[in-house]
Amino acid sequence: MNSVQAETIKQHSTALFYAPNLPVELLSQYQRVIVEADNVKPEELTALHQGGASVLAYLSIGEIAPSRKWYKSVKPAWILGKNRVWDSEIMDLTNPEWRHFIIEELVAPLAKQGYDGLFLDTLDSFQLIATTDEARNQQAEALTQTLNEIRTQYPQLKLVANRGFEVMPHIAPLLDAVLAESLYAAWDNAHQRFHPSKAADTEWLLQKLQALQKEFKLEIIVLDYLPPEERDAAEKLAKRIEKHGFVPWISVASLDIVGVGMKPTAPKTFLLAYDSVQESQIPPLPYAAVEAALSKHGYKLHRHDIQTGLPIQALTGRYAGILSFLPFETQSKAYQNWLLQQHRAGMLFQALLPSASLPDSTSGKRK
Template structure:
């Protein structure tokens, strides 16, 4: 058992070194190899204020905002594109190209369609039609959202397992095609045993302060929900050694709420971002 563990450590170390050597040989160093995650912004509004966003190390943007990272002069900020894996809105350019048989449900709260993650052609479609065009625009990372949307539709354990395998296939397909891309999962805790080596960080929403889209209001997160989340976080940080980002929500005019929430999240050694409910304004509160 002892020798097996030693062999595994050596093997994994060689894999990492080989991956870095291959990356550097092409003159491109992945962000995670250069510096640890210090702070991050999430902004999904139109016409991003690039100058304000450049105060952050990482900036997650709505890619339909019109911003083209390749045109940005500042190279210190890592531009990350928001992409929805589990759902698609009719406003997306690739919506009409998705086979109707891949649509298995509807999310009434966000007015989007739930995609069958087990569809054999879905990983390639997603990389070719969603990720690759954004990479061409200059995005060098992707925030993968709606990873649990299949739960709205599937009924059996077998269906859940097939959906999870499909999501793993999508993440691995992105990583194979763009090995230097920064991949950040929104939750997806159940996927980590399979994909932790392919991703940079894990994010989750609503640790202390949340947003109810259905009711259009800010909410305090119940303590029992926080206990469950922190148990997941502990697994991510101790078992997989990945950075964890906590996204909370406060009214944009209530800076005291933002400051207090950023402080509370930071005290747990997590990377905080506190924005408005729909992330349409940029928070001035930065964790240095």
């Protein structure tokens, strides 16, 4: 199926962001935003809705990680085995108590909080444990029953599945869209590296996704991975994915940056790093002049006092750049490492004084 044939399937620009402190202004420009609900404040969810975005919460159906706050509520009888790659438990979907827990303890609170849908992950993890056709069929039927119950109790919720090709014949009629990772660009979690997808893997996945479009008329979302500093490459990759009639999102594995999607967003805010303690001992700096100069070009200024701590989240895609008057050499190692790390990740840095410039590690000069 080519992009012309796929046009009959309504597409929604989509962003995925799992970190806390959501860049609401940027994310709300997308029609669909997939988040990790544990990291979303109520006011952020409200703001996304006010911006016009439909917000879906991540929900793992077939696996749970020990980091989940409700992990201790899980009974041993609900567990099939272990996924050692991700250090998570693979769940027994045929266990009625586990299915009840999913709907009453996980889905119900999300619906009550006002989420518009669910991003369903690990749907076919049982394949790692179930070794017979009978066992696999039992798990697939239980999965279908679970999704049917969610649809019945919460018909307003949109359901997006992460892959799940093995169970797709059972669940496709219940879904609004399917997401697949690593069509062209992948992340190797075992070796912690980005790499191009193998040509054979790309062709196999492309055929699978096109078949879903054709047979089930499902919207397809593709999540590919590139280093944050490769922004131009990400934009080209997003357009390549769009040509297949798929909705693209290019990000990093932690999904904590504003990636590149169907509707590229250029951040219009600069972060200005300052130190309230140091600056109390010197004449006032011309912040108003900086803010006025940015405003003339349609930009905003967000001041961040490093005395409150350095931003722990990646800033790529969130800010147009970082500004600072702070003399680099006299700052703490924490500040120096943070600024260099952000710069290596592709963040523009503008020193507002010569002494604030970054050192050139190759020549000893400042830049």
